[in-house]
Amino acid sequence: MTLAEILASLFPEGHAVTVRNGLVMGSGPFDGGRIQVVGVDGDTPLGVEGALSLSRAVLDTVRAGERTPILVVVDSDSQRMSRRDELLGLNECLAHLAKALLLADRSGHPTVGLIYGHSAAGAFIATALATRVLAALPGADPSVMDLPSVARVTKLPLTKLQEMAKSTPVFAPGLDNMVATGAVHAILDPDKPLAVQIRDLIARMEPGDVRDRLGEERGGRPVARGIAAAVADQARLG
16 A cells, blocks of 8 residues: 555545654544654655654654554665765664654553565654554555675574574564564555554553564564563563
């Protein structure tokens, strides 16, 4: 689905969501109130200005204090890999955006990510993965790091990583692997009204981050939950 099709399905009566320089911002009627929409469209790389603009929109929603749900729509490239953005502290700007979304969640604003195109690396982490619940539409193509990049970082041969990715989802990009690891909570049906599906996701939200449990149940991360629990227990004892 395109962003225009997504917005039409979410807001059949109209909306005030706009796209400028690849950044999505605005709101529309939702479940008797309104939902704030922010995000990235058109496979746009997320740079300093974009991260700060999205952060401001999220924080403005928190300041309004009405516990308005926030929908983060994502079709981005990775973060903008330019020397200028790196020197201006792009890593801190992306972290600020992620923390703004976490703050919104803790302040009572349900945060839902919706990936419908591509996304990778820091841009994926700071937007889609920073929401309480992440949904996807068929055809989405998320990745934290592609295998050639993993090979450069780990110094492992690409052929070995490709073989490992066949049985270990944490090594592999793509929607199916993100679902298996619990990173993506649900795949939505584009033939049904998205407003209803988003509303149901919000209604079924559980306290805290359940991605480790989902990864264990789906077999994509069979030991991560247990290890995280053991580390937390050791920290409490210490």
